Amino acid sequence: MKGTVGELGEFGLIRELTARLTTTPAVKIGPGDDAAVIAAPDRRVVATTDVLIEGRHFRRDWSTAYDVGRKAAAQNLADIAAMGAVPTAVLLGLVVPADLRATWPVELMDGIRDECQVAGAAVVGGDVVRGDTITVAVTALGDLRNRDAITRSGAHAGDKIAVTGWLGWSAAGLAVLSRGFRSPRAFVEAHRRPEPPYHAGPAAAELGATAMTDVSDGLVADLGHIAAASGVDIDLRSADIDVPAQMSDIGQAVGVDPLHWVLTGGEDHAIVAAFPPDVKLPARWRVIGSVAAPAGRTPQVTVDGAAWDKAGGWDHFGDDPADGVRA
Amino acid sequence: MKGTVGELGEFGLIRELTARLTTTPAVKIGPGDDAAVIAAPDRRVVATTDVLIEGRHFRRDWSTAYDVGRKAAAQNLADIAAMGAVPTAVLLGLVVPADLRATWPVELMDGIRDECQVAGAAVVGGDVVRGDTITVAVTALGDLRNRDAITRSGAHAGDKIAVTGWLGWSAAGLAVLSRGFRSPRAFVEAHRRPEPPYHAGPAAAELGATAMTDVSDGLVADLGHIAAASGVDIDLRSADIDVPAQMSDIGQAVGVDPLHWVLTGGEDHAIVAAFPPDVKLPARWRVIGSVAAPAGRTPQVTVDGAAWDKAGGWDHFGDDPADGVRA
Numbered sequence: 001m002k003g004t005v006g007e008l009g010e011f012g013l014i015r016e017l018t019a020r021l022t023t024t025p026a027v028k029i030g031p032g033d034d035a036a037v038i039a040a041p042d043r044r045v046v047a048t049t050d051v052l053i054e055g056r057h058f059r060r061d062w063s064t065a066y067d068v069g070r071k072a073a074a075q076n077l078a079d080i081a082a083m084g085a086v087p088t089a090v091l092l093g094l095v096v097p098a099d100l101r102a103t104w105p106v107e108l109m110d111g112i113r114d115e116c117q118v119a120g121a122a123v124v125g126g127d128v129v130r131g132d133t134i135t136v137a138v139t140a141l142g143d144l145r146n147r148d149a150i151t152r153s154g155a156h157a158g159d160k161i162a163v164t165g166w167l168g169w170s171a172a173g174l175a176v177l178s179r180g181f182r183s184p185r186a187f188v189e190a191h192r193r194p195e196p197p198y199h200a201g202p203a204a205a206e207l208g209a210t211a212m213t214d215v216s217d218g219l220v221a222d223l224g225h226i227a228a229a230s231g232v233d234i235d236l237r238s239a240d241i242d243v244p245a246q247m248s249d250i251g252q253a254v255g256v257d258p259l260h261w262v263l264t265g266g267e268d269h270a271i272v273a274a275f276p277p278d279v280k281l282p283a284r285w286r287v288i289g290s291v292a293a294p295a296g297r298t299p300q301v302t303v304d305g306a307a308w309d310k311a312g313g314w315d316h317f318g319d320d321p322a323d324g325v326r327a
Numbered sequence: 328m329k330g331t332v333g334e335l336g337e338f339g340l341i342r343e344l345t346a347r348l349t350t351t352p353a354v355k356i357g358p359g360d361d362a363a364v365i366a367a368p369d370r371r372v373v374a375t376t377d378v379l380i381e382g383r384h385f386r387r388d389w390s391t392a393y394d395v396g397r398k399a400a401a402q403n404l405a406d407i408a409a410m411g412a413v414p415t416a417v418l419l420g421l422v423v424p425a426d427l428r429a430t431w432p433v434e435l436m437d438g439i440r441d442e443c444q445v446a447g448a449a450v451v452g453g454d455v456v457r458g459d460t461i462t463v464a465v466t467a468l469g470d471l472r473n474r475d476a477i478t479r480s481g482a483h484a485g486d487k488i489a490v491t492g493w494l495g496w497s498a499a500g501l502a503v504l505s506r507g508f509r510s511p512r513a514f515v516e517a518h519r520r521p522e523p524p525y526h527a528g529p530a531a532a533e534l535g536a537t538a539m540t541d542v543s544d545g546l547v548a549d550l551g552h553i554a555a556a557s558g559v560d561i562d563l564r565s566a567d568i569d570v571p572a573q574m575s576d577i578g579q580a581v582g583v584d585p586l587h588w589v590l591t592g593g594e595d596h597a598i599v600a601a602f603p604p605d606v607k608l609p610a611r612w613r614v615i616g617s618v619a620a621p622a623g624r625t626p627q628v629t630v631d632g633a634a635w636d637k638a639g640g641w642d643h644f645g646d647d648p649a650d651g652v653r654a
Binding site for chain 1: 355356359360361362363364365366367368369370371372373374375376377378379380383384406407409410412416418419420421422451452453454456457458459460462464466467468469471476478479480539540541556
């Protein structure tokens with residue numbers, strides 16, 4: 001495909017984008033009408049939305065359009081999974097400059113489509129408008145399959161905290177990229193394209209999880225949301241939190257305690273949940289902490305019994321990290 | 328509320344926004360968790376998304392934040408109604424500059440909430456990020472109440488075309504505003520805040536509509552989508568299309584044929600549908616044309632048997648209208 005999105009025109013671009021999509025049996029009416037129609041066999045639908053902006057959530061010199069698509073879809077699909085639901089559909093609101101090469105939104109759509117396929121979902125609709133800053137607004141829908149939604153507010157004293165998926169890999173990859181390196185590839189790839197354990201969300205619901213979230217702002221920050229919503233304290237045991245040897249090497253090279261990435265790095269979209277103490281967890285889950293009645297007025301997350309005093313999570317309106325991209 | 332969104336911070340702003348929301352019985356889990364859960368009693372969910380950008384879809388000197396919120400919600404809720412569905416929920420993806428006064432997004436949210444209430448829906452979730460250009464990405468969901476979805480592709484030769492709601496009012500209001508006037512108020516208000524006939528969508532489905540859409544790009548352009556999707560010709564009878572006397576007066580004042588606004592003006596979100604010829608329509612529907620087998624290779628929309636040669640609808644990547652705001 002040649003030329004810019006301006007040359008292709010709105011309808012030309014929409015044609016190119018929709019032509020590349022795949023479908024699933026859950027899609028009753030796909031793109032092209034006033035709205036899409038998607039199966040919601042559970043009689044409830046789970047819905048979430050996230051916005052990514054160029055320069056803030058991704059950089060075109062660090063990530064391909066395809067990777068941005070994978071990532072934009074992944075972070076929304078992970079939110080669906082973190083409710084215990086199975087993702088069904090994605091809608092895309094896209095802002096693109098007229099002088100952007102038309103291949104960029106097309107490859108973005110390929111990435112969104114492929115990530116949807118990994119999660120069992122399909123792109124069912126969207127909107128494309130012209131604007132100065134590339135903006136990717138993704139909405140994801142899912143089905144609870146007749147199970148209760150697992151919110152952040154159900155954790156009880158005595159529960160254990162377990163996690164599955166990657167922790168700190170994206171943050172380590174960002175640290176590498178922001179220092180001008182392109183390797184180790186495994187971490188750079190993890191930053192460009194997270195691999196949330198979608199299956200783990202519904203599986204945790206089935207296992208009896210009492211509270212659950214995906215790690216998008218960082219483990220300590222996201223567990224803080226569970227602690228606050230559930231009115232409990234959570235203590236993590238650092239000895240039980242795996243820090244891969246390769247991550248320790250990078251940490252040494254760039255002068256960062258790798259445990260910091262593991263505890264505060266977001267965007268890998270691991271799934272973390274509270275479970276009653278007697279629940280037997282499959283091997284993919286690592287028990288990393290426990291839930292207690294709140295000791296003070298404000299529910300807290302501690303590491304080995306002490307406050308984790310390094311910055312946790314991000315506030316989008318606060319200071320930018322040095323590199324200008326949210327980690 | 329004082330200060331800017333940067334001073335309030337992401338979490339402070341989200342707290343302010345969610346504190347203003349109302350709910351409905353369909354909302355099982357509202358804002359504040361990884362995702363929302365909304366009732367979908369029909370076992371299907373209707374979903375649509377639209378993006379509005381400052382300077383392109385609205386201007387802060389012409390519309391209040393509240394009006395932008397009403398409009399952003401209205402255009403999505405109208406898409407749900409145009410499928411024959413009842414709106415249930417809205418999600419908001421919002422991009423705001425850090426130096427924007429915090430009252431702006433808060434009033435925007437008030438507008439979205441109030442328009443949702445008109446349509447019977449509720450805001451259930453969203454995302455707020457910082458960026459240079461105010462961008463409002465709205466996703467709406469709806470329930471079909473056990474009726475078939477009414478797409479654009481079901482019109483048959485012999486059907487009649489009927490419309491309900493306002494036509495050309497927003498375009499006339501935009502013409503007034505773009506010439507520096509603030510009156511007549513009825514038209515300016517119609518541009519700032521459309522009033523889609525939400526009830527008419529499900530009602531048309533109940534009456535047996537064969538194809539339906541809302542008028543967002545202009546009557547001729549949107550009927551063109553029905554003609555193309557259904558493989559039919561559509562002819563409109565201009566004598567049956569009401570041009571209010573006041574609109575004629577404005578047209579004379581600014582040198583525009585008011586029929587042009589009625590036929591090509593979008594954003595009032597009237598509902599237009601094809602019905603079998605024997606369907607008795609309530610008084611609110613005006614029969615304005617008819618459906619025929621295609622005379623040529625390409626399905627066409629004509630007015631009094633002839634091509635309507637003035638520009639119809641907008642292409643977002645094409646030339647801007649003189650005033651820089653999509654009409």
